Amino acid sequence: MTGTLVVVGGSLAGLRAVEAVRGDGWQGSVVLVGAEEHLPYDRPPLSKGYLSAAGCADPTYRDEHRLTHELGVELMLGTPASGLDVEARTVAVGEREVGYDALVLATGSYARELPGTEGLGGVFTLRTLDDARALRAALREGSPRLTVVGGGFIGSELASAGRALGLDVTLVERSPTLLVRAIGVSMGEALTRLHERRGTRVLTGVHVEEVLGEGRVRAVRLSDGSEIGTDVLVAGVGAAPCTGWLEGSGLTVDDGVVADAKLAAAPRVHVAGDIARWPNALFDDVLDGPMRLQHWTTAAEQGARAARNAIAPERAQPYETVPYFWSDWYSSRIQFVGVCGAGTHEVHVEVVAGDPADGGPFTALYRANDRIIGALAVDMRAEVMKYRRLIGQRARWATAVEFAETRRRKAG
Template identity: 45%
Template sequence: MTTLNTITVVGASLAGLRAVQTLRGAGFAGEIVVVGAERHLPYNRPPLSKSMLRGDDEITLPGAEELGDRWLRGRNAVRLDTAGRLVTLDDGTQVRYDGLVIATGARPRPLPDALEGVHTLRTVEDALALRAELAAGHRRVVVVGGGFIGGEVASTARSLGLAVTLVDAAPYPMSGVLGDLASRWLAGHHRSNGVDLVPGRRVTGLEGAGRVSGVRLDDGRTLPADLVIAATGVVPETGWLRGSGLTLDDGVVCDAALFAAGADGVVAAGDVARWPHARYGGASVRVEHWANANEQGAAAALNLLAGREDATPYAGLPAFATHVHGVRVQTAGLPHLADEARVAAGDPEEGRFAVAFARAGTLVGVVGVDAPRDFVRIKRAVAAGDPLESVLAASMG
């Protein structure tokens, strides 16, 4: 096995930062090189669609100043040579490694037409540009995509007194993540807070001369718009890895311990990593949320130090949360794998409830709406692989 004298971390956001901190905390005394596309200190991305749009710029991650011996800011990796163990950067610099952590995250899917007033949201610069637009008095805001980012931006824009239309291809916002019951509740919640919801429709193009003036839908309608936010999901940042020999399939394909398939001495973590989840029978998953990046960055670093033979499989339970119009929505596990969903606490009519999801009678996920205690209780049962009936019985008791 190659001696790890130099570890290079490509990606200086949450997963990359946690990898560096973990390497040092585990006693790694060699050189750490960090390559980051942004010039900022690593920061929290969740506030970009919420508090930062309202003027709060405190988003730097604790410990961000602890990055490695060499931190190459404002540099993109453009090529990986796994045979020579070299990462080539956009300025031609070549960075060698004995061990490599890939933590390059993901990039937003843009809308097809580039017009002024059309925004995506992934970076500090994106948030600052959108904040200025929201403050400029553009009254007709169209958000395309009803997922986490779209829902949060719609909520923030409404809190600023703007008229918001939310277009989503699904029949209910976040139905693929929350399931039918909670996503139906969410649709009603958006509407009761003044959002004009347009479900089951796709955007076919934009209108405008220089600046956007309308959004064309697949049913022939055109929605008037002064400001458009594209929140249609992200694409793993793997373009620089083409030709490297790594297996790429909607992310970097890894084994259960986060070692990348196709090369030695390479691990991946965060939004870019796809791995077989042992808790779910080896189902291949890629998770795009904060807790996963936080935990995987650390796990990948420890496994890199341990080596493939002595590595520990990563089976962290996916969990994330969002705030929409003042209500906290939490999910854990993989509800989309379920063949049954039951209200396990509370009442959707009252806006406080938890839904338990099961497959073949075994819990696989939970969604909570303003029900933190019930959510935590059921989340523990999901992590333990308990039967659905056990949480239903506890709720009845």
């Protein structure tokens, strides 16, 4: 196919989409639409080193010359897409209707806000580079008390960054255990201790009832009646897919854009990144439905696959993946591959290396249906990718345990 490929979404998935087709030698026109004025940039550092390091440069992927001249991309940045007509094959961007022959939707997610904080100073979310710049400055104003609401991976990274700056940090999580949906109860408890050993105050099983302050936040009142004084309040309460602009488009929107195994949401329309909800065949024996992932690795892989499938639907290939994400807390690297839940199937967790109780490196494996489905590693960087390969091979549990035992013997 020749013609015009339009990619809506100027972050990682969108960048990888245009790089993939140009790398394959495709000669058609490419248009990249981005809501932000910035060139595509790397988001993971925004909640990690960018906040705590001195003199950290903005994490830009490519310069404008590389995109416009070497890759031949027409950039439309600073104005979000506002509508899609799949019959006319046009995307509305500001006052312009942009026609396409193939379309990749990669509009990502937006950060959820705490109710009652509109217009209140000292309150932040963290999703964009501009968010990170503002929060970075606020954390350096005197010696602020930092409260992070939401004990997921982003919230935990924010707490870590605050402690690196020497701040008094409180982490508030509604669930009884941190990260229970991401890694399960027992491992969530193990990582909670990592926070506590580094001086972060962790409050679980409570939520914010009210944010107090006039003009600027001064405290939060929790559901147990207690109050926490704070100078900087960050909401790390999750993100929602940016799909509101697709209302009336005819696409199926249900916590993301629903697509098939080849990432197609409609003829000539493919999806990638945070908004993609698709059946991952690699886990069809343990999951009860499609999945939507918000991981760096998935966004990169899906962006490339979606673009290739969009411009050559006759050669389209399904997208299967073993999910992978990492997180940096304090001086530790936390990595997870696979899935920790398996729909209605019971999941068992077993520590196969190290001991979470002693604060040192460890690896834990997750089992469902006599199959390894996940692996968590803390400060054991070389281990986790070996288990990712086993998960991708649909390895039996006995194979994974035997592999772990072999690794233990070699380690002495």
